[in-house]
Amino acid sequence: MAIAKHTYSPIQIYKRLLSISGRYWPVFLGVAASASLFAATDAGFAYLVATLTEIVEAGSNLTERQEFIKQWLPLAVLLLFASRGVCNFLSNYGMGWLARITVKELRGRVFEHYLELPTSFFDHSSSGQLLSKLTYDVNQVAQAASNVVIVLFKDSLTILFLVLYMLYLSPALSVFVFIVAPIIALIVRFLSNVFRRHNKKIQTSVGDITRIGEEALQANKIIKVFSGQSYESSRFDAANERNRRTELRLLVTKSAGDAVTVFVTAFGVAGVIYLINKIDIDVSRVAGFITAMVMLMGPLKRLTNVNATIQSAIAAGESLFSIIDTPKEIDTGQFNPDTIKGSVNFKNIQFGYENVKEQVLTDINIHVSPGESLAIVGRSGSGKSTLVSLLPRFYDPEAGEILIDDHSTTEFSLSGLRKHISLVNQEVTLFNDTIAANIAYGSLANASEDAIRSSAEAANVTEFTKQMPDGLNTVVGDRGVLLSGGQRQRISIARALLKNSPILILDEATSALDTQSERHIQAALDKLMQNRTTFVIAHRLSTIEKVDRIIVMDAGRIIETGRHEELLAAGGAYAALYRLQFRDDNASKSA
Ligand SMILES: Nc1ncnc2c1ncn2[C@@H]1O[C@H](COP(=O)(O)OP(=O)(O)O)[C@@H](O)[C@H]1O
Ligand SMILES: [Mg+2]
Known part of the structure; x- marks a missing residue:
């Protein structure tokens, strides 16, 4: 099973992110309030400029109102900027807090999900890609969550207040704002599609970097001995370069977007200046209007940039939610006995791996009594490990069933099944x-x-x-x-x-031991196998001479069954294997 292919609309992704952070709505409210206040201070500043111009223009014939304003203007400026600072801090902090809590919960959910995904999922995904989701993708969402809400909220409100103020000052001049704004909106829409494409590419390239890096770190001895340095370097270099290019392309798009927006806005300003000459209007109004218009540029510019962040958040959110939406291991059974006797019955098992055409196990029928030990031998690739991996339900058979104490393994809950099974693998992490x-x-x-x-x-x-x-x-x-x-x-x-546990699986459990240590441990293993249903896959046949029964597998089928002496006497595949190893052992002893 690979990562589920899902397409999500941006709205769906935001809704799901909101469903995580939504229960902290009081913080949201605080952010909204402080952001709105912050936005109002910009329009307030334009108002102060207009008023100041009015007073300067009036010279010494001030009205009572103007006199009053003149006196309090410095204090008003101070208050305005103080509250602006406080609101800025509060809204940024509140949003950062929300973003971090969302990240923590989202990352936790993805990790929890990793723990419960089926084995086949990991067969088909590279761990580097999966790791970069926990680090890179999650952080993209964090950045977006804070930036976006802050910028969207603060800047769009700032724009709203400024535009309202401009309309109040002069509806005629505001015409230009309404011509320019839709053009900017169109540019933003176009850019967001480009951003989204780049961001997906960046995510993939970061995943590649992590994967190649991880492999190189793990395989450093092999790389040294087989002189893989230049191969690894060039592989890494390619991914690194791909990442640089896409990042750069994103940067170019971002910066060009900025420049174009500023240019389009300048059109508006030029138009206003042109119009001022044509219509009859107070100087103070013009001053206020131009101030507001210039102040509009910053938020407008950020609004186009925020798109890049939104788009990377959507791409990252998509990548995370597609993990969370990948079905977990099927765990519908309820049976959860405290103890089992430990009989195991493989009935007509057929199995093939996902996306692999060949059948790996064919017509497997084995009955193992409680406490019996069964050895499985055969060439590598004959299906031994696959066979025992069906028992703890790492995979489910295509046909047939496995019974433990006459209950199908699917009747058990996964934990109820696995608590009765022990496993010693060849690869020990x-x-x-x-x-x-x-x-x-x-x-x-x-x-x-x-x-x-x-x-x-x-x-x-x-x-x-x-x-x-x-x-x-x-x-x-x-x-x-x-x-x-x-x-x-x-x-x-x-x-x-x-x-x-009553059932024990030893899959080449002693393959990394030398003959002497193996003999040492054999005593422990023999003790371990007593009164326990045991499946033992051994590479050294000498270690399984004492088991109750041996099955020989070839190309996914059981071709021989019997005790050690019986199989030797029969002179079939097992006898041939045994002779081969016996001769090798003797050869190495005399060497
Ligand atoms: N996770 C997997 N995905 C696809 N094919 C697999 C997987 N694991 C093993 N195989 C294939 O299944 C066959 C049996 O493998 P395995 O059970 O590991 O053999 P053995 O343990 O006897 O050496 C082999 O052909 C192997 O290539
Ligand atoms: Mg194996």
């Missing part, structure tokens, strides 16, 4: 925490120290933590890089021991 916390992970977090210690001992973890000053409380490095593959596998085995 550790969390950046102490070794003890890595063993007592998730639902095991409440395990007692004694329990953690004894599972660590059984899995031979203590053997290497003994030498560490903090023992089990040593913090593993980022992604566990300070531990060897074998040590990480032992931690993962300790985790399974601690979980103590």
Whole structure:
């Protein structure tokens, strides 16, 4: 499953963003109030200029009103600018607060959603792209949320007040404002489409940069040994350059938009100046009018720029909501037993991966009794891992069903199913925490120290933590890089021991161990497998001689079933595999 393809209208995106921040409406109200007051101060300033001109023009024959105004004008200017400053601060702070809370909640929702998306989703998405959504996209929304509302609110109100004042001063002169305004609106509309396109490209290019960067950091040893530096550099360079170009194109569009808007506005001003000569009008009115008109430019310019921000917010919002709208893992079952006996029955299973034509599993029928251990062997790519991944429902079969204690796995709730299953994988990812916390992970977090210690001992973890000053409380490095593959596998085995669940899956659980450590751990694993339904996929056949039953898989089908001795005696695929490994083992021993 890939990211759901959705198209959202800008309105839908804003509505959804509002649904997140909407419950903080009192803050919204505060922002609206302070922004409106702020907007009024601009018209107030134009009024003061008109009044001042009137007084200067009147010279010494002032009326009583004019005398009064003249006295209080300096104080009025001070008050005007003081309240302007306060309103500006309040509206910016309030909006910033709203933006940050929206970001926090949105980011939280996306992350929560990541945790509940089906495995197939991650098969089809690059983690770099998914990570950049949590950082870059979310921030785009934040910026937009604050800038846009502030600018839209403050500036459009400022424009409204200024225009009203201009109409009051001279309807005739205002004609120009009404000619210029629609032209600006048209320019803005055209620009917003361009912005939107650029912003999508920028998002993709940031995702590419993160992805390539991430891969290079993770694979730094491979890059060194296989001299991949120039390949990585050129790949990174291409993405980096793509990002620079689109950013630059956006900048050009933004700046050109500014310039054009200013130019169009200048037309209006020129027209007004031309008209002043034709009509009969007070100087003070002209002064007020021109002041208001010049003050109009700033907000108008910002209004065209805000579009770029709106468009990036929409593009980013789209990218985030398409994650949130991607369906979660299907979890319709209700069955949640406290204990299970642990019989597992694969019935007529057919399976193929999404977007892959070939069938991966065909006609799989296996019945495993409670406590029985089953080994699955076969060439790599024969479907062993796929088969066991159906049990915890990482994927659902296309046909057939899997029964646990005679209940279909789909009857269980996902957590009700998975709490009875332990898994040790070939690839062990550790969390950046102490070794003890890595063993007592998730639902095991409440395990007692004694329990953690004894599972660590059984899995031979203590053997290497003994030498560490903090023992089990040593913090593993980022992604566990300070531990060897074998040590990480032992931690993962300790985790399974601690979980103590009735069903156990060991998928090449000891592949990173040398023969000697494997033999050490084999004892622990044998103990672990006792009285537990176990599926063990082993690369070394010597480790599965004692299991109750072995199935041999080839190209997604079960081709042989039986005990070790039976299969050897039958002289089929298993016997051939065994002879091959036996000979290799002997060869390496004598070498
Ligand atoms: N996530 C996946 N998406 C698509 N195909 C996959 C995926 N995982 C495995 N395959 C394919 O399914 C087949 C069986 O793989 P797998 O079960 O991992 O084999 P095994 O564990 O026996 O080596 C292989 O052909 C492999 O390429
Ligand atoms: Mg495998």
